[in-house]
Structures are given as structure tokens and as C-alpha cells.
Amino acid sequence: MCTLDGCGSHEHLGPPPKATDEQRRLFLKGAAALPLAVVLADPMLAHAAGHGLDKVTITTPEGDEMVAEIAMPHTLPAPTVILIHEWWGLNDHIRAVAAEYAKQGYIALAVDLYGEPPATTPDGARALMSSMDPVVATRKLQSSVEFLRGHKDSTGKVGSVGWCFGGGWSLNTALATDIDAAVIYYGNVNKTPEQVATLSAPIMGHFGTLDKNINKEMVDGFERSLRIAGKTDYEFFWYDADHAFANPTGGRYDSEDAMLAWNRTMAFFDEHLS
Known part of the structure; x- marks a missing residue:
């Protein structure tokens, strides 16, 4: 959302x-x-x-193809992280974040769920998002997890992180696979207890109190679903900030909260992927 x-x-x-x-x-x-x-x-x-990222082609068992981009750390083998773009699509912003993850010691795979040039306007982003087949997207993410688990330089540990549109899909990845950790930045978490029953990974969520869409009502409902389903390995952080507070290209960017969320994310991945 x-x-x-x-x-x-x-x-x-x-x-x-x-x-x-x-x-x-x-x-x-x-x-x-x-x-x-x-x-x-x-x-x-x-x-x-x-x-400097390298292109890789991920192919699902059903024959769907996705061209993703991968950044490699200096020290190998290494744990891995899937980065899932905002509604704009895979752009230089996400590529640069992937490069930074590699500097932090992770094999970083920036996926492209659209397979189209990234949008530069809200209308363009909305069109890309609405044209995506969620069933195919899920298969692509499942195959991305398998690709990273089997990568010759991987330790076998896989995490996911996404922002906004990608935050919701980071959660979806954790529901559809057996990844080791997932981070959600202000993504759609509107899930029922039945939908979260498959969750096995610890999750971390970053949310803004000023966000009118990914709001406390939604997140509280998600937490209720987790509790009903018997899931306890999660932690949610609230920031005095708006939607997309971690994106410095936008007017809602909050430098202190963005850095705090980054540090928490790095500590979370260090704990669960090392």
C-alpha cells in the first residue's frame, strides 16, 4: 500500500x-x-x-524469469539479503542500498518484481504496481530464496528487507518461504491469523506514527493476528515520522529515525543471519 x-x-x-x-x-x-x-x-x-552490481536471471519452476542485480561483499562466504524495491521499481536508489549491504558483509540481491523500467511519477508507479501478478511475484521471491541458499558463496542464511510496497512483499516472502529473518519498512501488514500461520522467521517492523495508511490500527491488527497464530518472534518500532521516513529523496525523510532504523536492522540481521 x-x-x-x-x-x-x-x-x-x-x-x-x-x-x-x-x-x-x-x-x-x-x-x-x-x-x-x-x-x-x-x-x-x-x-x-x-x-557495479551484476545482473542475474532467476527462473521459477513454472518458467517465469526475473532479472535481478547482485552485490558481493569482500569476505566470502557470506549471509544473504533480498532487497525488495518501493513501488517505483528497481532503481538506482535500491541498487545503491544493495551496494551498501555488500559493504556491511552481505550478498545483496536487489530483485525486480516488475520487469519494467522504474517509474518516475506516482501515476507510473501505480500502473506498474497494479499490473504485477502477485502469484508470479511470490514465485519469483521463492526462487530468489532458493538461488541465494544455493549460491556458491552463500552461508545458506537468507533475509529479506523491503520498503513500502517492498515492505509488504518482505513479509510475503517470509510467509511463502523458510527465510531466516525479514524486515518491513512501513509496508502493508494487513494479514489474518490464517495467513500468518506459515510464518517461521523472526520479523522486524519499522513504522511511522504519522503514516495515515500503514497506521497503528493496521499494525495492531497484524500483531493480534500474530498472537492468535502463536507467533512471538517479532519486534515493531514506532518513530515520530511519516511514511517513507527512511527515503532521503522525499520530503518526509527523517535522518535520525532513518539511521536508528538502519542500525536496528543491521543488528537484527547480524543476530539472525550470522
Whole structure:
């Protein structure tokens, strides 16, 4: 579920984190590092950060194909994480985050559930999202898990993380597979006790108190479903922030909460995927 202006608006209500000209020059030459938020807020830097990913083709048993992109860490073997894009599709923003996950020691697989060029407008994103077949998407994610478990450089541990549209699909991945951990950033968690009965992975959720769609009523209902189904291995965090607070390309970006959510996510994956 996404709000009218989406998972991170392309119009700013306030200034995003910004690199100086010298910092940009050094980063583009590969001679300097920058905080992830600064990279993501600058399209040229995000493109540079994510350009080194390799394309891989994931094929389901039913013959559906998906071209995903993979980032490799220096130290192998390594645990793995599936990154699921916002409603925009697989863009440089997600590629750059995948590259950062690789720097943190994970094999990072950025999936593309649309198989189309990413959208740049809410109408375009809405069209992509509505045209996607959820049954096929589930099969692609199941096959992505199998791909990573069997990867020659994998430890066999697999996690998933997604934002907005991708947050809901990170949960769906945990319901449809036996992954080892799942993280949800302000994604649709409207599930019944029967739907969560298959959950075996620990989950972490990040939600904003100002989010009118992925709101407390929805998350409380999800927690009730988990309890009824006997699921206890979950933790939800609430931030004084709005939807898409972790996306520095949007006017709702909250730097402190984004960093706190990032650190919690890294600690969660370190605990469950190491």
C-alpha cells in the first residue's frame, strides 16, 4: 500500500542531505566514502554507487524469469539479503542500498518484481504496481530464496528487507518461504491469523506514527493476528515520522529515525543471519 505521493516523493518539502562539490568529485573518482543518505539523495551519486552490481536471471519452476542485480561483499562466504524495491521499481536508489549491504558483509540481491523500467511519477508507479501478478511475484521471491541458499558463496542464511510496497512483499516472502529473518519498512501488514500461520522467521517492523495508511490500527491488527497464530518472534518500532521516513529523496525523510532504523536492522540481521 502506498500513499498518493508514494514511497518517497520526488518533490522535496525540505532540503535533503547534500554532498559538497569536492565530496561529490572524490566519491565519483572512488577516492572517498559518503554516508548512505547523502548518496541516496543525489541521483548521480546513487547511480555511481549502484552501477557495479551484476545482473542475474532467476527462473521459477513454472518458467517465469526475473532479472535481478547482485552485490558481493569482500569476505566470502557470506549471509544473504533480498532487497525488495518501493513501488517505483528497481532503481538506482535500491541498487545503491544493495551496494551498501555488500559493504556491511552481505550478498545483496536487489530483485525486480516488475520487469519494467522504474517509474518516475506516482501515476507510473501505480500502473506498474497494479499490473504485477502477485502469484508470479511470490514465485519469483521463492526462487530468489532458493538461488541465494544455493549460491556458491552463500552461508545458506537468507533475509529479506523491503520498503513500502517492498515492505509488504518482505513479509510475503517470509510467509511463502523458510527465510531466516525479514524486515518491513512501513509496508502493508494487513494479514489474518490464517495467513500468518506459515510464518517461521523472526520479523522486524519499522513504522511511522504519522503514516495515515500503514497506521497503528493496521499494525495492531497484524500483531493480534500474530498472537492468535502463536507467533512471538517479532519486534515493531514506532518513530515520530511519516511514511517513507527512511527515503532521503522525499520530503518526509527523517535522518535520525532513518539511521536508528538502519542500525536496528543491521543488528537484527547480524543476530539472525550470522
